[in-house]
Amino acid sequence: MEYILAVIEEKSITKAAKRLYITQPTLTKYINQLEDEYGVKFFDRSTTPIRLTEAGQLYVEKKKMMIEEERSLRSQLKSIEDKKITLTIGSGHTRGEKFLPYALKQFCDLHSNVDFCITFPDEIDFYKKLKSGAIDLAFGVIDVTNNMDIEYLEMTVESMGIVVPTEWGFLPQDADPSLTFQHPLPITADMLNGRDVIIPGRSTGADITFMEMLSKYNIQFGRVITANNMIILRELIQYGLGYSFISVNKQIPRNCILCSMPGISSKRSGRCAYIRSHPHVELLRELSGMIFQSIKLLG
Template structure:
């Protein structure tokens, strides 16, 4: 028994004529007759006394009319309740993000989601990938965008359509600013600030390869904003992914050559109970990112 057949049954019971009921339901009379016979077979009772002119309800049919109305009314109410819950979805999503160009994609994602669910708010926490990862583990964040490589053993993730490009951050008047791209040998002997994250430093060390002994490493920094202060005040060079919104009159980026890139992942705990707001956001993100990544 399904809701559609119950609706067929109620229509015939109301019209007391299978031909008229079939017209109202926009199906053929033989199809409707077959559906009613299948319902009677499934229930093991006769629902109608049939003659050439009308269908009269049996006692079992009269009982089913009342129950069928209750069932379909409940289905309609439940459907409306679910739709209202969707429309009035509210809550807060704790989200972490690093200082990435990919944050622009995150902003578009959140903006699109809030057009549908305006009552859902976001708490955005900015830090390094390692600290964001730790907060995800502790349940302090619901979701975060992290720079690969990332241990995803206990996580589900979506890959963002933008890859971060590793560059050298320098003052606009720095000697290397005249170059289109920076090689490892260009950095020989210059004061360099590296990212604090161990996995990121490992990738940079691999890129430096045989020139690593010639490097002058000043220190590490976990935030590009702080790196930029030392670049401007001390004339240091920072190896980092390109940070948006820096003043181009004071700073410039030059990409590494050969090029070095990193993927950015939208990550969440696989085993964590999710709020309805988070469930809807992740569903929206999967759809949104599939469109963003689709070939033109």
């Protein structure tokens, strides 16, 4: 897996081989053998830079999940041996970076016998991972509809919206783009057709609504960029690289306007969730409360 990730990150087999301190033929042979084993091509070598095929994307996604679950299993087994408790938290990237450190500091001061494993899986997989035991607590966007085995605490209600670069000229020249934060500009699908798009990755929790919008209105697009981090998404839009569907709780990115389309959800809930029958449910309730306090404090 390390070899595959190196090629993805370096976008070149030659550069990846140098990084791994192996020869380029050795790395090429490894990739070829892996592709022969699965009977599919993981990389499209006809493009520059080299990129993953659809099969390659699926392989990497599933392998990351397996590695994460193996790490969690080892941690849990070790905690049994050491008579300690290990809790695995699955979090969205932005929320986790901002709110977990403070909450964990408060929790750890009270519970010296609890270890933690913090992971950042795709938020769409939160429920499945809770059910399988891969994570003990989900912190982010999780659908609790009809999931009676889930106990949860509402954390945030986020405003979501279609954000478009100002340079596209949707607003009159004398209009103030910042006013669209309170009064989003109504747009039509035709205004987005053929435009460059930045698609939220699975780990952002925003991809489902966005893809539903594209499908509902049959929107075609030009260049496609996929990003798994909301901070990067905002930066890409600011530089005019495309439009996207992002969280706009406090402000919209600079050089951008906020737009709306009929039938597109503008709200989503962030939650802490866990299995109601979890053996350490009281600890999970306590930790969820501390995360809530962290959000109130750090906002």
